[in-house]
Amino acid sequence: MNVQTENLQTPYYYIKENALLYDVKLLENALKENWGNFIMSYSVKTNSLPWLLTWLKKQGFYAEVVSEMEYDLACRLGYKDDEIVYNSPIKDRAVWERILLAGGYVNLDSSRELEWAEELAKTYPSREFKIGLRVNCLLDSLIPGMETSGGKRGRFGYCYENGVLGDAIKRLKGISGVKIAGLHLHTSTQSRTVETFGALAGMAVKIADEYALDLEYVDMGGGYFGGSPDMPSYPDYFGEICSQLKTGFDPKKTKLIVEPGVSLISRATTLVSRVLEVKEVPEGSFIVTDSSRVYLNPMVTRHTYPHHIEYAEGEASSRESRASQWVCGSTCMEHDKLFELIDEPQLIPGDRIVYDRAGGYTMCLAPLFIHYFPAVWIEKEDGSLFQARQEWTNEEYLQKNFW
Ligand SMILES: Cc1ncc(COP(=O)(O)O)c(C=O)c1O
Structure with missing residues:
Protein backbone atom coordinates (compact mmCIF):
# COMPACT_ATOMS: atom_id res chain seq x y z
CA MET A 1 0.00 0.00 0.00
CA ASN A 2 1.28 3.44 -0.92
CA VAL A 3 1.93 5.27 2.38
CA GLN A 4 0.65 8.54 0.98
CA THR A 5 -2.68 7.13 -0.14
CA GLU A 6 -3.29 4.89 2.88
CA ASN A 7 -5.37 7.48 4.68
CA LEU A 8 -7.28 8.90 1.73
CA GLN A 9 -11.00 8.60 2.07
CA THR A 10 -12.30 5.85 -0.18
CA PRO A 11 -13.72 5.38 -2.72
CA TYR A 12 -11.62 7.47 -5.10
CA TYR A 13 -10.32 7.26 -8.61
CA TYR A 14 -6.56 7.35 -8.93
CA ILE A 15 -4.64 8.42 -12.03
CA LYS A 16 -0.93 7.75 -12.46
CA GLU A 17 0.65 10.49 -14.53
CA ASN A 18 3.58 8.25 -15.50
CA ALA A 19 1.25 5.68 -17.00
CA LEU A 20 -0.69 8.37 -18.89
CA LEU A 21 2.57 9.67 -20.29
CA TYR A 22 3.54 6.17 -21.34
CA ASP A 23 0.41 5.78 -23.46
CA VAL A 24 0.62 9.27 -24.93
CA LYS A 25 4.19 8.51 -26.07
CA LEU A 26 3.18 5.08 -27.34
CA LEU A 27 0.51 6.71 -29.50
CA GLU A 28 2.69 9.58 -30.63
CA ASN A 29 5.57 7.30 -31.59
CA ALA A 30 3.28 4.89 -33.46
CA LEU A 31 1.89 7.84 -35.46
CA LYS A 32 5.34 9.36 -36.03
CA GLU A 33 6.84 6.10 -37.20
CA ASN A 34 3.97 5.05 -39.44
CA SER A 266 -7.17 2.96 -18.92
CA ARG A 267 -3.64 1.86 -18.00
CA ALA A 268 -3.38 4.91 -15.76
CA THR A 269 -6.74 4.84 -14.01
CA THR A 270 -7.88 2.77 -11.03
CA LEU A 271 -10.70 2.91 -8.50
CA VAL A 272 -9.74 2.37 -4.88
CA SER A 273 -12.32 1.01 -2.46
CA ARG A 274 -12.33 -0.32 1.07
CA VAL A 275 -13.98 -3.24 2.84
CA LEU A 276 -16.43 -1.88 5.42
CA GLU A 277 -18.02 -5.00 6.79
CA VAL A 278 -18.26 -8.76 6.44
CA LYS A 279 -21.72 -10.34 6.57
CA GLU A 280 -21.89 -14.03 7.24
CA VAL A 281 -24.56 -16.19 5.58
CA PRO A 282 -24.72 -20.00 5.40
CA GLU A 283 -23.40 -19.94 1.81
CA GLY A 284 -20.32 -17.83 2.63
CA SER A 285 -19.93 -14.13 3.22
CA PHE A 286 -20.88 -10.83 1.66
CA ILE A 287 -18.04 -8.36 1.67
CA VAL A 288 -19.59 -4.91 1.90
CA THR A 289 -17.38 -2.28 0.29
CA ASP A 290 -17.65 1.42 -0.42
CA SER A 291 -17.24 0.92 -4.14
CA SER A 292 -20.14 0.09 -6.41
CA ARG A 293 -21.14 -1.03 -9.85
CA VAL A 294 -22.27 2.54 -10.36
CA TYR A 295 -18.62 3.65 -10.31
CA LEU A 296 -17.38 0.81 -12.48
CA ASN A 297 -20.05 -0.33 -14.89
CA PRO A 298 -23.37 1.48 -14.48
CA MET A 299 -24.77 -0.03 -17.66
CA VAL A 300 -24.09 -3.52 -16.29
CA THR A 301 -22.43 -4.70 -19.47
CA ARG A 302 -19.37 -6.29 -17.83
CA HIS A 303 -18.95 -9.41 -15.78
CA THR A 304 -15.29 -9.18 -14.86
CA TYR A 305 -13.60 -6.55 -12.78
CA PRO A 306 -9.81 -6.77 -12.94
CA HIS A 307 -8.57 -5.91 -9.48
CA HIS A 308 -5.96 -6.51 -6.84
CA ILE A 309 -6.32 -6.58 -3.09
CA GLU A 310 -4.24 -4.63 -0.58
CA TYR A 311 -4.56 -6.44 2.74
CA ALA A 312 -4.85 -4.16 5.75
CA GLU A 313 -2.41 -6.00 7.93
CA GLY A 314 0.32 -6.89 5.46
CA GLU A 315 0.56 -10.53 4.43
CA ALA A 316 -2.63 -12.45 3.75
CA SER A 317 -0.98 -15.85 4.16
CA SER A 318 -1.80 -15.96 7.87
CA ARG A 319 -5.52 -15.55 7.21
CA GLU A 320 -7.97 -18.39 6.92
CA SER A 321 -9.17 -19.20 3.46
CA ARG A 322 -12.92 -18.84 2.71
CA ALA A 323 -14.82 -20.95 0.17
CA SER A 324 -17.01 -18.08 -1.04
CA GLN A 325 -16.85 -14.33 -0.49
CA TRP A 326 -19.05 -12.08 -2.60
CA VAL A 327 -17.63 -8.58 -2.97
CA CYS A 328 -20.58 -6.18 -2.97
CA GLY A 329 -21.04 -2.50 -3.58
CA SER A 330 -22.42 0.28 -1.46
CA THR A 331 -25.71 0.92 -3.22
CA CYS A 332 -28.98 -0.61 -2.10
CA MET A 333 -29.42 -2.51 -5.35
CA GLU A 334 -29.52 -6.27 -5.03
CA HIS A 335 -27.44 -6.67 -8.17
CA ASP A 336 -24.63 -4.52 -6.83
CA LYS A 337 -22.49 -7.65 -6.40
CA LEU A 338 -19.19 -7.35 -8.18
CA PHE A 339 -17.33 -10.62 -8.05
CA GLU A 340 -16.92 -13.79 -6.03
CA LEU A 341 -13.66 -14.74 -4.37
CA ILE A 342 -13.35 -18.51 -4.17
CA ASP A 343 -10.94 -20.13 -1.72
CA GLU A 344 -9.20 -16.83 -1.03
CA PRO A 345 -7.97 -15.38 2.27
CA GLN A 346 -10.77 -13.97 4.41
CA LEU A 347 -11.24 -10.25 3.82
CA ILE A 348 -11.64 -7.97 6.80
CA PRO A 349 -12.72 -4.33 7.26
CA GLY A 350 -9.92 -2.02 6.19
CA ASP A 351 -8.67 -4.17 3.28
CA ARG A 352 -8.58 -2.23 0.06
CA ILE A 353 -9.78 -3.51 -3.29
CA VAL A 354 -8.19 -1.65 -6.18
CA TYR A 355 -9.95 -1.99 -9.52
CA ASP A 356 -7.34 -1.89 -12.26
CA ARG A 357 -7.96 -0.16 -15.59
CA ALA A 358 -11.17 1.25 -14.08
CA GLY A 359 -12.82 4.62 -14.38
CA GLY A 360 -11.78 5.46 -17.96
CA TYR A 361 -15.38 6.27 -18.80
CA THR A 362 -17.07 6.07 -15.41
CA MET A 363 -15.01 8.76 -13.68
CA CYS A 364 -17.39 11.22 -15.34
CA LEU A 365 -20.18 8.89 -16.50
CA ALA A 366 -21.15 7.44 -13.10
CA PRO A 367 -24.78 8.29 -12.37
CA LEU A 368 -25.53 10.54 -9.43
CA PHE A 369 -27.35 7.70 -7.74
CA ILE A 370 -27.37 7.36 -3.94
CA HIS A 371 -23.83 8.74 -3.87
CA TYR A 372 -22.34 11.38 -6.14
CA PHE A 373 -19.01 11.51 -8.02
CA PRO A 374 -16.07 10.15 -5.98
CA ALA A 375 -12.89 12.17 -5.58
CA VAL A 376 -10.04 11.91 -8.10
CA TRP A 377 -6.41 11.86 -7.00
CA ILE A 378 -3.42 12.16 -9.30
CA GLU A 379 -0.06 10.56 -8.62
CA LYS A 380 2.21 13.08 -10.28
CA GLU A 381 5.37 12.13 -12.16
CA ASP A 382 7.51 13.13 -9.16
CA GLY A 383 5.46 10.90 -6.83
CA SER A 384 3.52 13.68 -5.15
CA LEU A 385 -0.27 13.61 -4.83
CA PHE A 386 -2.66 16.13 -6.33
CA GLN A 387 -6.40 16.20 -5.79
CA ALA A 388 -8.02 16.83 -9.18
CA ARG A 389 -11.60 16.54 -7.94
CA GLN A 390 -13.18 16.56 -4.51
CA GLU A 391 -15.97 14.14 -3.84
CA TRP A 392 -19.28 15.65 -4.90
CA THR A 393 -21.70 16.45 -2.14
CA ASN A 394 -25.07 18.13 -1.88
CA GLU A 395 -23.25 21.43 -2.38
CA GLU A 396 -22.96 20.46 -6.03
CA TYR A 397 -26.25 18.56 -6.26
CA LEU A 398 -28.40 21.38 -4.96
CA GLN A 399 -27.09 23.91 -7.43
CA LYS A 400 -29.76 25.28 -9.76
CA ASN A 401 -32.52 23.57 -7.81
CA PHE A 402 -35.46 25.50 -6.40
CA TRP A 403 -37.94 24.47 -3.74
C1 LIG B 1 -16.59 9.64 -32.76
C2 LIG B 1 -15.87 9.00 -31.63
N1 LIG B 1 -14.54 9.19 -31.51
C3 LIG B 1 -13.85 8.64 -30.50
C4 LIG B 1 -14.44 7.84 -29.55
C5 LIG B 1 -13.62 7.25 -28.45
O1 LIG B 1 -13.74 5.88 -28.39
P1 LIG B 1 -12.90 5.00 -27.35
O2 LIG B 1 -13.11 5.58 -25.99
O3 LIG B 1 -13.45 3.64 -27.50
O4 LIG B 1 -11.48 5.13 -27.80
C6 LIG B 1 -15.83 7.60 -29.64
C7 LIG B 1 -16.52 6.73 -28.67
O5 LIG B 1 -17.56 6.17 -28.87
C8 LIG B 1 -16.56 8.20 -30.72
O6 LIG B 1 -17.88 8.02 -30.85
Whole structure:
Protein backbone atom coordinates (compact mmCIF):
# COMPACT_ATOMS: atom_id res chain seq x y z
CA MET A 1 0.00 0.00 0.00
CA ASN A 2 1.28 3.44 -0.92
CA VAL A 3 1.93 5.27 2.38
CA GLN A 4 0.65 8.54 0.98
CA THR A 5 -2.68 7.13 -0.14
CA GLU A 6 -3.29 4.89 2.88
CA ASN A 7 -5.37 7.48 4.68
CA LEU A 8 -7.28 8.90 1.73
CA GLN A 9 -11.00 8.60 2.07
CA THR A 10 -12.30 5.85 -0.18
CA PRO A 11 -13.72 5.38 -2.72
CA TYR A 12 -11.62 7.47 -5.10
CA TYR A 13 -10.32 7.26 -8.61
CA TYR A 14 -6.56 7.35 -8.93
CA ILE A 15 -4.64 8.42 -12.03
CA LYS A 16 -0.93 7.75 -12.46
CA GLU A 17 0.65 10.49 -14.53
CA ASN A 18 3.58 8.25 -15.50
CA ALA A 19 1.25 5.68 -17.00
CA LEU A 20 -0.69 8.37 -18.89
CA LEU A 21 2.57 9.67 -20.29
CA TYR A 22 3.54 6.17 -21.34
CA ASP A 23 0.41 5.78 -23.46
CA VAL A 24 0.62 9.27 -24.93
CA LYS A 25 4.19 8.51 -26.07
CA LEU A 26 3.18 5.08 -27.34
CA LEU A 27 0.51 6.71 -29.50
CA GLU A 28 2.69 9.58 -30.63
CA ASN A 29 5.57 7.30 -31.59
CA ALA A 30 3.28 4.89 -33.46
CA LEU A 31 1.89 7.84 -35.46
CA LYS A 32 5.34 9.36 -36.03
CA GLU A 33 6.84 6.10 -37.20
CA ASN A 34 3.97 5.05 -39.44
CA TRP A 35 2.62 8.33 -40.83
CA GLY A 36 4.42 11.45 -39.57
CA ASN A 37 1.68 13.96 -40.34
CA PHE A 38 -1.01 13.63 -37.68
CA ILE A 39 -3.30 15.18 -35.09
CA MET A 40 -4.03 13.50 -31.78
CA SER A 41 -7.47 14.55 -30.66
CA TYR A 42 -8.84 13.30 -27.37
CA SER A 43 -12.44 12.08 -27.10
CA VAL A 44 -13.83 14.43 -24.44
CA LYS A 45 -16.94 12.33 -23.77
CA THR A 46 -14.79 9.42 -22.62
CA ASN A 47 -13.56 11.30 -19.60
CA SER A 48 -14.02 15.04 -19.33
CA LEU A 49 -12.18 15.53 -16.06
CA PRO A 50 -10.88 19.12 -16.29
CA TRP A 51 -7.44 18.12 -15.02
CA LEU A 52 -7.16 15.47 -17.73
CA LEU A 53 -8.32 17.76 -20.52
CA THR A 54 -5.78 20.42 -19.63
CA TRP A 55 -3.04 17.84 -19.14
CA LEU A 56 -3.70 16.38 -22.59
CA LYS A 57 -3.74 19.85 -24.14
CA LYS A 58 -0.23 20.34 -22.75
CA GLN A 59 0.78 17.12 -24.49
CA GLY A 60 -0.37 18.62 -27.80
CA PHE A 61 -3.84 17.07 -28.06
CA TYR A 62 -6.86 18.63 -29.75
CA ALA A 63 -10.32 18.09 -28.24
CA GLU A 64 -12.83 15.87 -30.01
CA VAL A 65 -16.26 17.07 -28.92
CA VAL A 66 -19.78 15.87 -29.63
CA SER A 67 -21.95 18.49 -27.94
CA GLU A 68 -22.19 22.19 -27.37
CA MET A 69 -21.52 21.53 -23.68
CA GLU A 70 -18.30 19.63 -24.40
CA TYR A 71 -17.22 22.36 -26.80
CA ASP A 72 -17.83 25.01 -24.14
CA LEU A 73 -15.90 22.97 -21.58
CA ALA A 74 -12.96 22.51 -23.94
CA CYS A 75 -12.92 26.27 -24.67
CA ARG A 76 -13.05 27.13 -20.97
CA LEU A 77 -10.06 24.85 -20.43
CA GLY A 78 -8.00 26.58 -23.09
CA TYR A 79 -8.65 24.78 -26.39
CA LYS A 80 -8.88 27.16 -29.35
CA ASP A 81 -11.53 26.74 -32.05
CA ASP A 82 -8.93 25.43 -34.50
CA GLU A 83 -7.93 22.78 -31.95
CA ILE A 84 -11.39 21.22 -31.96
CA VAL A 85 -12.71 18.21 -33.89
CA TYR A 86 -16.51 18.37 -33.90
CA ASN A 87 -18.49 15.16 -34.47
CA SER A 88 -22.09 14.11 -33.72
CA PRO A 89 -25.31 13.73 -35.67
CA ILE A 90 -26.99 16.54 -33.74
CA LYS A 91 -24.64 19.47 -33.79
CA ASP A 92 -25.23 22.95 -32.56
CA ARG A 93 -25.29 25.29 -35.53
CA ALA A 94 -23.52 28.21 -33.88
CA VAL A 95 -20.70 25.99 -32.63
CA TRP A 96 -20.53 24.27 -36.02
CA GLU A 97 -20.10 27.62 -37.76
CA ARG A 98 -17.60 28.98 -35.27
CA ILE A 99 -15.31 25.98 -35.66
CA LEU A 100 -15.48 26.01 -39.45
CA LEU A 101 -14.80 29.74 -39.58
CA ALA A 102 -11.76 29.26 -37.34
CA GLY A 103 -10.34 26.39 -39.41
CA GLY A 104 -11.16 23.60 -36.94
CA TYR A 105 -12.39 20.18 -38.00
CA VAL A 106 -16.06 19.36 -38.48
CA ASN A 107 -17.27 15.98 -39.70
CA LEU A 108 -20.80 16.20 -41.07
CA ASP A 109 -23.30 13.53 -40.12
CA SER A 110 -26.78 14.75 -41.16
CA SER A 111 -28.75 16.22 -44.03
CA ARG A 112 -29.34 19.49 -42.23
CA GLU A 113 -25.60 20.04 -42.08
CA LEU A 114 -25.52 19.87 -45.88
CA GLU A 115 -28.04 22.70 -45.90
CA TRP A 116 -26.00 24.62 -43.35
CA ALA A 117 -22.95 24.22 -45.61
CA GLU A 118 -24.87 25.76 -48.51
CA GLU A 119 -25.99 28.65 -46.33
CA LEU A 120 -22.52 29.17 -44.86
CA ALA A 121 -20.93 29.36 -48.31
CA LYS A 122 -23.54 31.95 -49.36
CA THR A 123 -22.93 34.05 -46.24
CA TYR A 124 -19.16 34.06 -46.74
CA PRO A 125 -18.70 34.00 -50.54
CA SER A 126 -14.99 34.85 -50.40
CA ARG A 127 -14.08 32.02 -47.98
CA GLU A 128 -13.23 28.38 -48.60
CA PHE A 129 -14.61 25.96 -45.99
CA LYS A 130 -12.95 22.61 -45.44
CA ILE A 131 -15.44 20.02 -44.36
CA GLY A 132 -15.33 16.33 -43.47
CA LEU A 133 -17.93 13.60 -43.87
CA ARG A 134 -18.57 10.71 -41.55
CA VAL A 135 -18.76 7.40 -43.37
CA ASN A 136 -21.28 4.70 -42.52
CA CYS A 137 -20.41 1.30 -43.95
CA LEU A 138 -21.21 -2.26 -43.05
CA LEU A 139 -18.14 -3.68 -41.39
CA ASP A 140 -18.96 -7.33 -41.99
CA SER A 141 -18.82 -6.79 -45.74
CA LEU A 142 -15.31 -5.33 -45.43
CA ILE A 143 -13.86 -8.35 -43.68
CA PRO A 144 -15.70 -11.37 -45.04
CA GLY A 145 -15.93 -14.17 -42.54
CA MET A 146 -15.41 -11.87 -39.57
CA GLU A 147 -18.65 -11.08 -37.84
CA THR A 148 -17.27 -7.83 -36.50
CA SER A 149 -20.62 -6.14 -36.11
CA GLY A 150 -22.84 -9.22 -36.21
CA GLY A 151 -24.48 -7.81 -39.36
CA LYS A 152 -25.59 -4.76 -37.42
CA ARG A 153 -25.00 -1.44 -39.06
CA GLY A 154 -23.84 1.50 -37.00
CA ARG A 155 -26.19 4.46 -36.91
CA PHE A 156 -23.73 7.27 -37.58
CA GLY A 157 -22.54 8.84 -40.80
CA TYR A 158 -23.76 8.74 -44.40
CA CYS A 159 -24.36 5.27 -45.76
CA TYR A 160 -21.91 4.20 -48.44
CA GLU A 161 -23.75 1.13 -49.69
CA ASN A 162 -27.08 2.77 -50.61
CA GLY A 163 -25.51 5.86 -52.20
CA VAL A 164 -26.45 8.37 -49.48
CA LEU A 165 -22.76 9.14 -48.98
CA GLY A 166 -22.32 9.57 -52.72
CA ASP A 167 -25.26 11.99 -52.81
CA ALA A 168 -23.82 14.03 -49.94
CA ILE A 169 -20.47 14.19 -51.72
CA LYS A 170 -22.12 15.36 -54.95
CA ARG A 171 -24.11 17.99 -53.10
CA LEU A 172 -21.05 19.39 -51.31
CA LYS A 173 -19.01 19.34 -54.51
CA GLY A 174 -21.69 21.52 -56.07
CA ILE A 175 -21.21 24.28 -53.47
CA SER A 176 -18.65 26.83 -54.46
CA GLY A 177 -16.56 27.74 -51.43
CA VAL A 178 -16.81 24.28 -49.86
CA LYS A 179 -14.13 21.63 -50.14
CA ILE A 180 -14.53 18.04 -48.98
CA ALA A 181 -11.34 17.90 -46.97
CA GLY A 182 -11.77 14.76 -44.90
CA LEU A 183 -13.44 11.45 -44.23
CA HIS A 184 -14.26 10.27 -40.73
CA LEU A 185 -14.24 6.52 -40.21
CA HIS A 186 -14.91 6.05 -36.49
CA THR A 187 -16.93 2.87 -36.08
CA SER A 188 -17.54 1.26 -32.70
CA THR A 189 -16.84 -2.44 -32.52
CA GLN A 190 -16.86 -4.79 -29.57
CA SER A 191 -13.89 -6.69 -30.94
CA ARG A 192 -11.58 -3.68 -31.53
CA THR A 193 -9.47 -5.84 -33.88
CA VAL A 194 -6.53 -4.52 -35.86
CA GLU A 195 -8.07 -6.05 -39.02
CA THR A 196 -11.19 -3.93 -38.61
CA PHE A 197 -9.14 -0.75 -38.51
CA GLY A 198 -7.15 -1.89 -41.54
CA ALA A 199 -10.41 -2.50 -43.41
CA LEU A 200 -11.77 0.91 -42.42
CA ALA A 201 -8.58 2.59 -43.65
CA GLY A 202 -8.97 0.64 -46.89
CA MET A 203 -12.51 2.01 -47.12
CA ALA A 204 -11.17 5.58 -46.93
CA VAL A 205 -8.86 4.80 -49.85
CA LYS A 206 -11.71 3.25 -51.83
CA ILE A 207 -14.13 6.15 -51.26
CA ALA A 208 -11.53 8.82 -52.05
CA ASP A 209 -10.70 6.98 -55.27
CA GLU A 210 -14.32 6.33 -56.29
CA TYR A 211 -15.38 9.94 -55.76
CA ALA A 212 -12.07 11.58 -56.78
CA LEU A 213 -11.59 13.27 -53.40
CA ASP A 214 -8.41 15.20 -52.73
CA LEU A 215 -8.34 14.69 -48.97
CA GLU A 216 -6.45 16.80 -46.48
CA TYR A 217 -7.25 14.41 -43.67
CA VAL A 218 -8.50 10.97 -42.82
CA ASP A 219 -9.94 10.71 -39.30
CA MET A 220 -9.79 7.14 -37.99
CA GLY A 221 -11.65 7.98 -34.77
CA GLY A 222 -11.13 6.01 -31.58
CA GLY A 223 -12.11 2.56 -30.38
CA TYR A 224 -8.66 0.99 -29.89
CA PHE A 225 -7.51 -1.26 -27.11
CA GLY A 226 -4.94 0.23 -24.79
CA GLY A 227 -3.27 -0.65 -21.53
CA SER A 228 -4.07 -4.37 -21.67
CA PRO A 229 -0.99 -6.55 -22.05
CA ASP A 230 -2.84 -9.32 -23.88
CA MET A 231 -4.55 -7.05 -26.42
CA PRO A 232 -3.29 -5.10 -29.45
CA SER A 233 -1.92 -1.63 -28.85
CA TYR A 234 -1.21 1.54 -30.86
CA PRO A 235 1.85 0.20 -32.75
CA ASP A 236 -0.28 -2.74 -34.00
CA TYR A 237 -3.20 -0.55 -35.04
CA PHE A 238 -1.22 2.17 -36.77
CA GLY A 239 1.13 -0.28 -38.49
CA GLU A 240 -1.93 -1.77 -40.20
CA ILE A 241 -3.97 1.44 -40.67
CA CYS A 242 -1.06 3.32 -42.22
CA SER A 243 -0.03 0.52 -44.55
CA GLN A 244 -3.60 0.59 -45.92
CA LEU A 245 -3.73 4.38 -46.09
CA LYS A 246 -0.43 4.46 -47.98
CA THR A 247 -2.06 2.64 -50.89
CA GLY A 248 -4.09 5.77 -51.62
CA PHE A 249 -2.73 8.76 -49.71
CA ASP A 250 0.55 10.59 -49.35
CA PRO A 251 1.40 11.30 -45.68
CA LYS A 252 2.90 14.64 -46.77
CA LYS A 253 -0.46 15.80 -48.10
CA THR A 254 -3.04 13.99 -46.01
CA LYS A 255 -3.13 14.22 -42.21
CA LEU A 256 -4.11 11.29 -40.08
CA ILE A 257 -6.44 12.32 -37.25
CA VAL A 258 -7.05 9.98 -34.32
CA GLU A 259 -9.59 10.32 -31.51
CA PRO A 260 -8.61 7.87 -28.78
CA GLY A 261 -10.62 7.80 -25.59
CA VAL A 262 -10.42 4.93 -23.17
CA SER A 263 -7.35 3.33 -24.80
CA LEU A 264 -5.31 6.35 -23.79
CA ILE A 265 -6.19 6.39 -20.13
CA SER A 266 -7.17 2.96 -18.92
CA ARG A 267 -3.64 1.86 -18.00
CA ALA A 268 -3.38 4.91 -15.76
CA THR A 269 -6.74 4.84 -14.01
CA THR A 270 -7.88 2.77 -11.03
CA LEU A 271 -10.70 2.91 -8.50
CA VAL A 272 -9.74 2.37 -4.88
CA SER A 273 -12.32 1.01 -2.46
CA ARG A 274 -12.33 -0.32 1.07
CA VAL A 275 -13.98 -3.24 2.84
CA LEU A 276 -16.43 -1.88 5.42
CA GLU A 277 -18.02 -5.00 6.79
CA VAL A 278 -18.26 -8.76 6.44
CA LYS A 279 -21.72 -10.34 6.57
CA GLU A 280 -21.89 -14.03 7.24
CA VAL A 281 -24.56 -16.19 5.58
CA PRO A 282 -24.72 -20.00 5.40
CA GLU A 283 -23.40 -19.94 1.81
CA GLY A 284 -20.32 -17.83 2.63
CA SER A 285 -19.93 -14.13 3.22
CA PHE A 286 -20.88 -10.83 1.66
CA ILE A 287 -18.04 -8.36 1.67
CA VAL A 288 -19.59 -4.91 1.90
CA THR A 289 -17.38 -2.28 0.29
CA ASP A 290 -17.65 1.42 -0.42
CA SER A 291 -17.24 0.92 -4.14
CA SER A 292 -20.14 0.09 -6.41
CA ARG A 293 -21.14 -1.03 -9.85
CA VAL A 294 -22.27 2.54 -10.36
CA TYR A 295 -18.62 3.65 -10.31
CA LEU A 296 -17.38 0.81 -12.48
CA ASN A 297 -20.05 -0.33 -14.89
CA PRO A 298 -23.37 1.48 -14.48
CA MET A 299 -24.77 -0.03 -17.66
CA VAL A 300 -24.09 -3.52 -16.29
CA THR A 301 -22.43 -4.70 -19.47
CA ARG A 302 -19.37 -6.29 -17.83
CA HIS A 303 -18.95 -9.41 -15.78
CA THR A 304 -15.29 -9.18 -14.86
CA TYR A 305 -13.60 -6.55 -12.78
CA PRO A 306 -9.81 -6.77 -12.94
CA HIS A 307 -8.57 -5.91 -9.48
CA HIS A 308 -5.96 -6.51 -6.84
CA ILE A 309 -6.32 -6.58 -3.09
CA GLU A 310 -4.24 -4.63 -0.58
CA TYR A 311 -4.56 -6.44 2.74
CA ALA A 312 -4.85 -4.16 5.75
CA GLU A 313 -2.41 -6.00 7.93
CA GLY A 314 0.32 -6.89 5.46
CA GLU A 315 0.56 -10.53 4.43
CA ALA A 316 -2.63 -12.45 3.75
CA SER A 317 -0.98 -15.85 4.16
CA SER A 318 -1.80 -15.96 7.87
CA ARG A 319 -5.52 -15.55 7.21
CA GLU A 320 -7.97 -18.39 6.92
CA SER A 321 -9.17 -19.20 3.46
CA ARG A 322 -12.92 -18.84 2.71
CA ALA A 323 -14.82 -20.95 0.17
CA SER A 324 -17.01 -18.08 -1.04
CA GLN A 325 -16.85 -14.33 -0.49
CA TRP A 326 -19.05 -12.08 -2.60
CA VAL A 327 -17.63 -8.58 -2.97
CA CYS A 328 -20.58 -6.18 -2.97
CA GLY A 329 -21.04 -2.50 -3.58
CA SER A 330 -22.42 0.28 -1.46
CA THR A 331 -25.71 0.92 -3.22
CA CYS A 332 -28.98 -0.61 -2.10
CA MET A 333 -29.42 -2.51 -5.35
CA GLU A 334 -29.52 -6.27 -5.03
CA HIS A 335 -27.44 -6.67 -8.17
CA ASP A 336 -24.63 -4.52 -6.83
CA LYS A 337 -22.49 -7.65 -6.40
CA LEU A 338 -19.19 -7.35 -8.18
CA PHE A 339 -17.33 -10.62 -8.05
CA GLU A 340 -16.92 -13.79 -6.03
CA LEU A 341 -13.66 -14.74 -4.37
CA ILE A 342 -13.35 -18.51 -4.17
CA ASP A 343 -10.94 -20.13 -1.72
CA GLU A 344 -9.20 -16.83 -1.03
CA PRO A 345 -7.97 -15.38 2.27
CA GLN A 346 -10.77 -13.97 4.41
CA LEU A 347 -11.24 -10.25 3.82
CA ILE A 348 -11.64 -7.97 6.80
CA PRO A 349 -12.72 -4.33 7.26
CA GLY A 350 -9.92 -2.02 6.19
CA ASP A 351 -8.67 -4.17 3.28
CA ARG A 352 -8.58 -2.23 0.06
CA ILE A 353 -9.78 -3.51 -3.29
CA VAL A 354 -8.19 -1.65 -6.18
CA TYR A 355 -9.95 -1.99 -9.52
CA ASP A 356 -7.34 -1.89 -12.26
CA ARG A 357 -7.96 -0.16 -15.59
CA ALA A 358 -11.17 1.25 -14.08
CA GLY A 359 -12.82 4.62 -14.38
CA GLY A 360 -11.78 5.46 -17.96
CA TYR A 361 -15.38 6.27 -18.80
CA THR A 362 -17.07 6.07 -15.41
CA MET A 363 -15.01 8.76 -13.68
CA CYS A 364 -17.39 11.22 -15.34
CA LEU A 365 -20.18 8.89 -16.50
CA ALA A 366 -21.15 7.44 -13.10
CA PRO A 367 -24.78 8.29 -12.37
CA LEU A 368 -25.53 10.54 -9.43
CA PHE A 369 -27.35 7.70 -7.74
CA ILE A 370 -27.37 7.36 -3.94
CA HIS A 371 -23.83 8.74 -3.87
CA TYR A 372 -22.34 11.38 -6.14
CA PHE A 373 -19.01 11.51 -8.02
CA PRO A 374 -16.07 10.15 -5.98
CA ALA A 375 -12.89 12.17 -5.58
CA VAL A 376 -10.04 11.91 -8.10
CA TRP A 377 -6.41 11.86 -7.00
CA ILE A 378 -3.42 12.16 -9.30
CA GLU A 379 -0.06 10.56 -8.62
CA LYS A 380 2.21 13.08 -10.28
CA GLU A 381 5.37 12.13 -12.16
CA ASP A 382 7.51 13.13 -9.16
CA GLY A 383 5.46 10.90 -6.83
CA SER A 384 3.52 13.68 -5.15
CA LEU A 385 -0.27 13.61 -4.83
CA PHE A 386 -2.66 16.13 -6.33
CA GLN A 387 -6.40 16.20 -5.79
CA ALA A 388 -8.02 16.83 -9.18
CA ARG A 389 -11.60 16.54 -7.94
CA GLN A 390 -13.18 16.56 -4.51
CA GLU A 391 -15.97 14.14 -3.84
CA TRP A 392 -19.28 15.65 -4.90
CA THR A 393 -21.70 16.45 -2.14
CA ASN A 394 -25.07 18.13 -1.88
CA GLU A 395 -23.25 21.43 -2.38
CA GLU A 396 -22.96 20.46 -6.03
CA TYR A 397 -26.25 18.56 -6.26
CA LEU A 398 -28.40 21.38 -4.96
CA GLN A 399 -27.09 23.91 -7.43
CA LYS A 400 -29.76 25.28 -9.76
CA ASN A 401 -32.52 23.57 -7.81
CA PHE A 402 -35.46 25.50 -6.40
CA TRP A 403 -37.94 24.47 -3.74
C1 LIG B 1 -16.59 9.64 -32.76
C2 LIG B 1 -15.87 9.00 -31.63
N1 LIG B 1 -14.54 9.19 -31.51
C3 LIG B 1 -13.85 8.64 -30.50
C4 LIG B 1 -14.44 7.84 -29.55
C5 LIG B 1 -13.62 7.25 -28.45
O1 LIG B 1 -13.74 5.88 -28.39
P1 LIG B 1 -12.90 5.00 -27.35
O2 LIG B 1 -13.11 5.58 -25.99
O3 LIG B 1 -13.45 3.64 -27.50
O4 LIG B 1 -11.48 5.13 -27.80
C6 LIG B 1 -15.83 7.60 -29.64
C7 LIG B 1 -16.52 6.73 -28.67
O5 LIG B 1 -17.56 6.17 -28.87
C8 LIG B 1 -16.56 8.20 -30.72
O6 LIG B 1 -17.88 8.02 -30.85
